[in-house]
Amino acid sequence: MRGLIFDIAHLLAGSLVLVSFIQLYQDRLTALLNVFALHAVVLALSVAWQAFIQGAPHLFVTAAIALVFKGVIVPLALHRIIVRLGIHREIETVGGIGLTMLAGMGLVALSMVVMLKATAGADPLAREDLAFALSVVLIGLLMMVTRRNAVSQVVGFMSLENGLILAATGARGMPFVVEISVAFSVLIAFIVIGIFLFRIRERFDTVDVSALDRFRGDRG
Amino acid sequence: MNEYSHLALAAVLAIPASAAALLAAVPGYRVSARLNMLAAFLTFLAAASLLAGRPVPGQYLIVDDLNNVFIVLTTFVGFTTSVFSASYIAHELESGRLTPTYLRFYHAMYQILMFSMNLALIANNIGLMWVAIEFATLTTVLMVGIYRTHEALEAAWKYFILGSVGIGLALFGTILVYLAAQPVVGEGLDAMVWTVLIEHAAKFDAALLNIAFVFLLLGYGTKAGLVPLHAWLPDAHAEGPTPISAVLSGLLLNVALYALLRFKVLLAANADAVTPGPLMVILGLASLIFAGFMLYRRRDIKRFFAYSSIEHIGIVAFAFGIGGPIANFAGLLHMTMHSLTKSAIFFAVGHIAQAKGTQRIAEIRGLSVSHPALSVAFGLCVVAIAGLPPFGIFTSEFMLVTSTFARQPLLAVLLGLGLLVAFGALIWRLQGVLFGEPTGPSEQPTATLVPIYIHIAIVLVAGVWLPWPFVRWFEQVARLLG
Numbered sequence: 001m002r003g004l005i006f007d008i009a010h011l012l013a014g015s016l017v018l019v020s021f022i023q024l025y026q027d028r029l030t031a032l033l034n035v036f037a038l039h040a041v042v043l044a045l046s047v048a049w050q051a052f053i054q055g056a057p058h059l060f061v062t063a064a065i066a067l068v069f070k071g072v073i074v075p076l077a078l079h080r081i082i083v084r085l086g087i088h089r090e091i092e093t094v095g096g097i098g099l100t101m102l103a104g105m106g107l108v109a110l111s112m113v114v115m116l117k118a119t120a121g122a123d124p125l126a127r128e129d130l131a132f133a134l135s136v137v138l139i140g141l142l143m144m145v146t147r148r149n150a151v152s153q154v155v156g157f158m159s160l161e162n163g164l165i166l167a168a169t170g171a172r173g174m175p176f177v178v179e180i181s182v183a184f185s186v187l188i189a190f191i192v193i194g195i196f197l198f199r200i201r202e203r204f205d206t207v208d209v210s211a212l213d214r215f216r217g218d219r220g
Numbered sequence: 221m222n223e224y225s226h227l228a229l230a231a232v233l234a235i236p237a238s239a240a241a242l243l244a245a246v247p248g249y250r251v252s253a254r255l256n257m258l259a260a261f262l263t264f265l266a267a268a269s270l271l272a273g274r275p276v277p278g279q280y281l282i283v284d285d286l287n288n289v290f291i292v293l294t295t296f297v298g299f300t301t302s303v304f305s306a307s308y309i310a311h312e313l314e315s316g317r318l319t320p321t322y323l324r325f326y327h328a329m330y331q332i333l334m335f336s337m338n339l340a341l342i343a344n345n346i347g348l349m350w351v352a353i354e355f356a357t358l359t360t361v362l363m364v365g366i367y368r369t370h371e372a373l374e375a376a377w378k379y380f381i382l383g384s385v386g387i388g389l390a391l392f393g394t395i396l397v398y399l400a401a402q403p404v405v406g407e408g409l410d411a412m413v414w415t416v417l418i419e420h421a422a423k424f425d426a427a428l429l430n431i432a433f434v435f436l437l438l439g440y441g442t443k444a445g446l447v448p449l450h451a452w453l454p455d456a457h458a459e460g461p462t463p464i465s466a467v468l469s470g471l472l473l474n475v476a477l478y479a480l481l482r483f484k485v486l487l488a489a490n491a492d493a494v495t496p497g498p499l500m501v502i503l504g505l506a507s508l509i510f511a512g513f514m515l516y517r518r519r520d521i522k523r524f525f526a527y528s529s530i531e532h533i534g535i536v537a538f539a540f541g542i543g544g545p546i547a548n549f550a551g552l553l554h555m556t557m558h559s560l561t562k563s564a565i566f567f568a569v570g571h572i573a574q575a576k577g578t579q580r581i582a583e584i585r586g587l588s589v590s591h592p593a594l595s596v597a598f599g600l601c602v603v604a605i606a607g608l609p610p611f612g613i614f615t616s617e618f619m620l621v622t623s624t625f626a627r628q629p630l631l632a633v634l635l636g637l638g639l640l641v642a643f644g645a646l647i648w649r650l651q652g653v654l655f656g657e658p659t660g661p662s663e664q665p666t667a668t669l670v671p672i673y674i675h676i677a678i679v680l681v682a683g684v685w686l687p688w689p690f691v692r693w694f695e696q697v698a699r700l701l702g
Contacts, residue, residue, distance in 0.1 A: 118427040119399070126399065137392060141385065153381060160388050167395045173407025174398050176347040180391065183351060187358065187384065194380070 005053050006125055012046035013132040016166060017108065020139040020159055024104050025097050029082050029151055033075045036155050040070035043162045050129075050169045059169055062181045066165065069185050070158060077192055082151055100146050107138040129170030136163030154191050161188070225273040229281060231266035232291065232338050235259055240331035249313060249320060252327045253306035259331060260299040263338070267295040277415050282344030285696050286485070290478055291341050293556055297470050297563050298334045300671040304567045305330070305463035307667035311574045312461070322366055326461070333359040333467065340475050344414045346394050349479055353390070353443065356472060357383045364460035375455035382452040386442025390479075393435030397483070400428035414482065418489055426492030433496050436483050437503070443476035445530050446537055447507040457526035458579065462570030465522055469529040470563030474555055477536060481701060484540065488702030495702075500541030501631065507534025508638035515645030520579045521569055524649060525562065528605060531642045532558040538635060539620050540701065546623040548698035553686075554616035557679055561604045561613060564675035568598040571667050572653075576660045581649060586658030594665065595654055597672045602654075604679050606646045607639065612682035 019039045026032040044067035051059030111134035119127045140160025144153050161184050168177045239259035246252045271292060274283040283291070309326070312318045318326070333356055340352035361383065365376030394412075401411040404423045410416050442449040457465040487493045511531035518524035532554065539551030571594055572587065573579045587595040604611035617639060624632035682690075 114431060118431045119425075120427070130396075130399070134392070137388065144381070144385065150377070157381065157384055157388075160385070164388055164391050164395070167392060171395050171399050172402065173411075174395065174402075175409045175412055176351070179351070180347075183354060187354070190358065191380065191384075194377070 009046070009049055009053065009125060010128060012042060012049055013129050013166060013170075016042050016046060016162065017132050017135045017139070020136050020163075021101070021104060023155070023159060024100055024139065024143060027097065029087060029149070030079065032152055032155055033078050033082075036158065037071050037075040039159055039162055040066050040075075043165060044071060046166060047169045054172055056173070058178050061178050062165065062169065065181050065185055066162070070162070070188070074158070074188060074192060077196075078151060078154075081192070081196055087149070087151070100142065104139050104142055107142060108135040111135045111138055123172070126170050126172060130167055133163045133167035133170060136160070136166060139163075150195060154188075154195065157191070158188060225270060225275040225283075228266045228269045229275050229283060229342065232263060232270070232295070232342065233335060235263045235266065236331040236335035236338065240328045240335065243331060244324060244328035247320065247324065249309060249323045249327075252324065253302075253309060256327045256330060257299070257302045257306060260295070260302040260334065263334065264292075264295040264299045267291045267338075277344050279409060279413055280345050280348055281342050282414060283342060285693065286481065286700065287341045287478065289556070289690070289693055290474065291338065293559060294337055294341060294471050294474070295334070297559060297675075298337075298467070300674060301463050301466050301470075301563060301567075302330065303668070304466070304570065304671050305461075307665075308461070308463055308570050308574070311665075311667070315574075317367060318461075326363065326366060329359050329363050330463075330467075333363070337471055337475050341478060345409075345412050346397060346414060346417070346482075347412045349482070350387075350391055350394050353440070353475065353479060354387045356475065357387060357443065360456070360460075360464065360468060360472060363464045364456045366461060367459065369459070371455075372459040375452075375459035379452040379456045382442060382449070386439045386449065388439070389435050389442070390439025393432045393437075393439055393483075396428055396432035396435065397486070400424040400432060417486060421486050421489035422491060424490055424493075426490055426494075429487055429490055429493045433483055433487055433493075434499070437480060437496065437499055440476045440479045441503060441537075444473050444480070444533050444537070445507075446503045446533060447510045447530065450507065450511075450530050453530060454523045454526040457529070458520050458523040462522070462566055462573065465526070466563040466566035466570075469526070469566060470559040473529060473533050474559050477533065477555060481540065485700050485702070488700075495543065497541045497543050500537045502541075504534045504536070504538030504541055505631070505634055505638065507531065508538060508635070509534075509641065512638050512641035512645065515642055515649065518649070519581055521573065521581050521584065521653070522566070522579055524581065525565055525569060528642070528646070529558075529562055531638070532562070532605075534638070535617065535620065535635075539616075542620075542624055542628065542631070543702060544623065544627070545695065545698045546619055548701045549694050550616045550619035550623065552694050552697055553612065553682070554620070557612035557616055557682060558605075560675045560679050561601060561611070564672045564679075565598075565601045565605060567672050567675075568594065568601055568669075571665045571669075572598065574667075575663065575665045578660065581653060583660060584653050585660070586654075586656045588654050590658035590660075590662040591664065593669060597669050597676070599654055600676050601672065602646060602650050604676060606643050610680060610683045611676075612679045612686075615683050615686075 019042055023035050026035055044063045047059055047063040112131050115131035115134050137160050140156050143156030147153050165181055168174055243252050270283050336352045336356040340349050343349040343352055361376050361380045364379055365372050398411050401417055404420045405411040405416055445453040484496055487496055507530050511527045514527045536551050536554050539547045576584050604613055607613045607617045621632055624635055
């Protein structure tokens with residue numbers, strides 16, 4: 001039984017890393033949002049499993065937030081926004097997809113080496129969970145760096161945050177996990193509303209961040 | 221005595237929180253600006269009374285050697301900034317850059333910011349501290365974007381994204397600290413309570429603590445504006461309202477550094493953990509030298525001083541990285557002095573920019589002819605921030621350079637280089653602002669210069685003679701920091 005519990009937790013956390021990789025090679029915003037919804041669903045499953053094996057019912061709240069807010073509401077809202085903004089076309093990336101994937105692999109290897117070495121004394125379940133979580137965080141960061149489009153940067157940030165939630169639930173008995181996931185949801189809601197408002201006010205012609213760089217204050 | 225101090229501690233949080241609710245409801249900027257000042261002043265009084273007696277640390281809040289003076293400093297600068305803000309805001313309203321609705325929002329946000337910074341400082345819980353700093357970030361993001369121009373929104377967006385990444389990394393570090401503590405302290409809230417952590421720190425897993433510190437350094441370092449994580453800082457300073465620039469530079473950077481110091485104490489208490497020194501020295505030196513050179517190319521006066529803040533935060537990080545009683549002492553002193561001087565500078569810059577109607581250095585000329593009173597105040601601030609005697613920043617920089625020379629001569633050369641580069645930039649770029657043929661409008665600002673002079677007076681007194689209670693406090697904390 002112990003082995004099965006471990007294997008399922010491992011499977012779910014590993015799938016989260018896999019979905020992160022799938023996000024990396026999406027070149028359309030709509031597809032990216034769909035994959036992100038999948039990411040949130042996998043996270044919800046993983047958190048729910050942790051809640052079950054740790055006997056920590058409050059974690060089910062975190063799982064529910066992940067499922068409903070990040071798996072359904074945010075992707076739907078972003079879908080509507082990108083359709084309205086007419087940017088459901090290609091994502092510009094810095095460097096090619098192949099290069100990004102290679103960098104992603106490097107980051108996963110790095111987080112495995114670092115975390116497994118550093119946590120040699122810890123509980124094996126928490127240990128592997130943490131290594132996976134760090135991979136998800138780093139891939140999220142990579143995505144934010146390699147995408148110029150504001151919406152895909154937000155998706156990168158949200159998957160980074162999913163990694164953090166995974167790490168927080170993996171740490172047995174950590175307080176504030178639910179509060180933290182609520183706080184993050186508020187933060188994300190702010191970001192989404194922000195994108196929407198920028199457009200409504202018509203301050204920006206595009207939400208492409210490179211276009212925002214028109215003004216750097218020190219030129220000219 | 222103890223009951224009173226509990227009350228005072230509660231007041232430090234309750235006053236700004238209730239003032240925020242009140243200010244959100246009060247229309248009319250004159251009333252709300254006064255209320256804002258009053259609330260900030262009362263918070264300062266409550267914080268100052270904590271110097272006399274401290275409550276027993278609970279599971280959530282604490283007042284100890286490390287944060288006592290920071291709370292007083294934060295609430296004090298919060299108060300003087302609210303005084304400056306009252307005159308600044310009146311002008312913004314006249315010139316139509318802000319509407320009354322936004323002003324209401326601005327005042328409420330100002331108090332929320334004070335609340336979250338105070339909470340971050342007195343939190344006895346690393347989770348609560350993290351939440352408070354996230355909250356402070358979110359508040360400042362909204363305030364940076366308050367002018368709603370293209371540039372302001374861009375600055376706010378950049379700050380938002382970088383700040384969120386930083387805050388995410390800091391959370392990961394916090395989780396790792398919890399994991400390191402959990403086998404020793406046990407599951408649950410205790411493993412996040414600062415006083416419990418420090419008691420058991422010697423038995424924690426050193427490898428986990430090391431990794432945790434790297435994430436915390438990157439995360440909170442982003443908030444503190446250390447190079448290469450500084451990209452949000454100049455934009456946020458230049459595009460937001462000037463009182464917010466003053467609070468950002470003077471206080472929020474300090475709060476982020478303070479969070480790092482807390483964790484540094486934790487590492488110092490664990491014999492097997494690496495000393496975080498080299499990392500902080502590298503980031504600090506990089507910030508100092510990079511910002512020093514960047515100063516030469518700035519054309520916007522607020523952006524110029526934002527880079528100067530990066531430079532000074534670099535000096536502080538360097539000092540704590542070198543470690544030892546004297547360098548830590550210098551670092552603490554420098555944090556305090558920089559916070560006072562830089563907020564005074566932003567007050568002066570705010571008045572100058574309003575009087576001249578521009579932030580471009582090239583268009584601000586001959587201030588000593590057109591605005592003599594303002595130019596004296598500004599000149600004193602510049603002399604102080606450049607690190608010239610007899611001001612406090614000279615004292616701390618001198619202590620740092622000499623103690624570094626004694627221990628790491630090579631690093632001291634680099635430190636000296638960075639200081640000189642920045643010094644040259646300050647003098648070169650700002651003498652034109654002060655002297656020469658005046659340009660632009662010469663209407664006299666009616667704003668009060670009192671907050672600037674109070675700050676400068678404190679910095680001057682600290683440079684000439686530091687009162688012994690402060691010396692003792694600095695020494696105690698410097699020892700704690702290892």
